[in-house]
Amino acid sequence: MLYNLTKEILVAENVIMADTFVKRFFGLMNRHKLPDDTVMVIKPCKQIHTFFMRFEITAVFVDSKNIVLQVIKLKPWQISPYVRDASMVIELPASKDNKLSCGDIIMLSERRIN
Numbered sequence: 001m002l003y004n005l006t007k008e009i010l011v012a013e014n015v016i017m018a019d020t021f022v023k024r025f026f027g028l029m030n031r032h033k034l035p036d037d038t039v040m041v042i043k044p045c046k047q048i049h050t051f052f053m054r055f056e057i058t059a060v061f062v063d064s065k066n067i068v069l070q071v072i073k074l075k076p077w078q079i080s081p082y083v084r085d086a087s088m089v090i091e092l093p094a095s096k097d098n099k100l101s102c103g104d105i106i107m108l109s110e111r112r113i114n
Contacts (some may be wrong), residue, residue: 001109002039002090004100011099012092014038015108027091028053034093041108043088049079058097061086068104073097 002011014037018024024042028034029052042048048059053076061070061083070083073094080089090100100106 002041003107003109004104005107006104007099007101009099011096011106012037012039016040018042028057034091036093036095038093040091041088042091045089046084046086047080047082048074048089048091050074050076052076056094057091058094058100060090060092060100062088062090062106066106066108068100068102068106071097071100071102 001013002015004011014035016038018027018040024045027042027048028040033055034040034057050057056073056075059072059074059080060068063069063085064087069086070081072080074080
C-alpha cells in the first residue's frame with residue numbers, strides 16, 4: 001500500500017516491488033497498462049526510462065526519508081532526469097499524478113504484489 005501522509009490519502013492499494021536487478025531492468029516494459037490501484041516501486045533508483053513501454057506514467061522520485069523530491073509525467077520512449085538525492089522511484093498511472101507533490105511524505109507498507 002502507498003499512502004500520502006501529508007495529504008492523508010491512499011495513493012494505491014497494491015505495490016509491485018522492483019528491488020532486484022532483473023525486476024528493475026524489465027520494470028513495466030511488458031505490460032499493456034498499470035491498473036489504477038497499483039504502483040511500481042523501483043529501489044534503488046535515481047533515473048528511469050520508458051523505452052519499450054506502451055503507456056504514459058507519472059514518475060515520483062523519493063529520498064531515503066520518504067520525502068517526494070520530484071514528480072514528472074513520462075510518455076513512452078523518454079528518459080527522466082537524474083535525481084541525485086533519490087533513493088527510489090515510484091511509477092504510477094499518469095491519471096494519479098495529483099495524489100503526490102514535491103515535499104509530500106509517503107508511507108509504503110509491506111503488503112505487496114509481484
